[in-house]
Amino acid sequence: MSFLGEILCRKAAEVEERRRKTSERELITRASDLPPPRSLAEALSPRGGPVRVVAEVKRASPSAGEIAAALDAPAQAARYAAGGAAAVSILTDGPGFGGALEDLAGARRQVALPLLRKDFVIDRYQLLEARVAGADAALLIAAALSEDGLAGLVEDCAALQLTPLVEVHDEWEVEAALAAGAQVVGVNNRNLKTMKVDLSVSERLLPMLPETVKAVAESGVRTAEDVRRLRAAGAANFLVGEALVRAADPAALLKELMEA
Numbered sequence: 001m002s003f004l005g006e007i008l009c010r011k012a013a014e015v016e017e018r019r020r021k022t023s024e025r026e027l028i029t030r031a032s033d034l035p036p037p038r039s040l041a042e043a044l045s046p047r048g049g050p051v052r053v054v055a056e057v058k059r060a061s062p063s064a065g066e067i068a069a070a071l072d073a074p075a076q077a078a079r080y081a082a083g084g085a086a087a088v089s090i091l092t093d094g095p096g097f098g099g100a101l102e103d104l105a106g107a108r109r110q111v112a113l114p115l116l117r118k119d120f121v122i123d124r125y126q127l128l129e130a131r132v133a134g135a136d137a138a139l140l141i142a143a144a145l146s147e148d149g150l151a152g153l154v155e156d157c158a159a160l161q162l163t164p165l166v167e168v169h170d171e172w173e174v175e176a177a178l179a180a181g182a183q184v185v186g187v188n189n190r191n192l193k194t195m196k197v198d199l200s201v202s203e204r205l206l207p208m209l210p211e212t213v214k215a216v217a218e219s220g221v222r223t224a225e226d227v228r229r230l231r232a233a234g235a236a237n238f239l240v241g242e243a244l245v246r247a248a249d250p251a252a253l254l255k256e257l258m259e260a
């Protein structure tokens, strides 16, 4: 089974277990008391606009193994905010990425930027969890969902005032994202089935997106040169994880990328 297939199997069991501990009804009650979220779409750059970076907190990944096991998520989010990031992405998957929902809640107490819950969302329950933990946006991976499933979760996001960031990796997924009404689309340069990174995926798919959609180039972006290459293909927003987590001075790397 592919990495994605395996993760989705365990995700379904994980969601059921979490639902047994905290009921959906209780999360709905808690969500109803919260202030409205920040808009991720507004924090992002239009096509051809200045470079904006969604900076990611990630301790490990299936492709890289351990990156920074002891990373303090709220402190790292604060470094990103100080360095000029447009938004912060927090990996909340435990087994694959060493993250937890608590990382998101902790980051929420530290930074005022839009926060993205980065996980394998298959159920509305996870969106409620995200909202209650303080997320403003949630990742929806087209490759992990049926077309109807994706469209349904996009609607669920709207009901919770969360911005869905719909992630695509091929032409069919672009069509599905647009059909679902996504306003923010991430082109993942990493194939989640093989783990291979190829920046030409962004070059191929970004031109398919209408100008009204905010596009984000995701994965494998490490240097100012990578940013310049993808800018030529129309990218203005970049989701950067590993390179920022490994950087001795994340604010300096952010600056380099934003000035590329």
Ligand SMILES: O=P(O)(O)OC[C@@H](O)[C@@H](O)c1c[nH]c2ccccc12
Pocket: 056, 058, 118, 119, 141, 167, 188, 218, 219, 220, 221, 239, 240, 241, 242, 243
């Ligand atoms: O660490 P990188 O190569 O800069 O990539 C960040 C981000 O794009 C990547 O973490 C990611 C993109 N889509 C995902 C889906 C699930 C988990 C992780 C991801």
